[in-house]
Amino acid sequence: MIETILKGIYDKFTAANTFNTAIGGRLYAYEAPQNPTYPYCVFEQISGFKDRDFLDRLEDVLVQFTIVDSADTVATIADAETKMYSLYDEAALTVTGYAHILMERQSNNLLKLRDEIDDNKTFWNLIATYRILAEVN
Secondary structure: OHHHHHHHHHHHHHOOOHHHHHOOOOEEEOOOOOOOOOOEEEEEEEEEEEEEOOOOEEEEEEEEEEEEEOOOOOHHHHHHHHHHHHHHOOOOOOOOOEEEEEEEEEEEEEEEEEOOOOOOOEEEEEEEEEEEEEEEO
């Protein structure tokens, strides 16, 4: 299941859109490469479970997006954040084997973190969590 959801997220990203442009096409599943170019975004599943009732068989998945930028100001990451929300809030994903029901943002948080090795380096991190609810075909 998660492979098809991640593919649906990535396929939506690779189509022409302003979020792709804002982060220079740098969207990575689970981890960024070593020494990445900024800004970039990492997305990953953080939980998932089957949700069943009398009529439906559903997959309920939380996916976290983390946009990272090394700029001194918040302007670049704020721009990317707005464009990510435009792309993914209430988005219709194509997920093979599933009828898409819902992709909704559950939370978001903006943090400024220090580098673990060099205290003089800081990074902006925008963390957004989305709930994806998909019905099994």
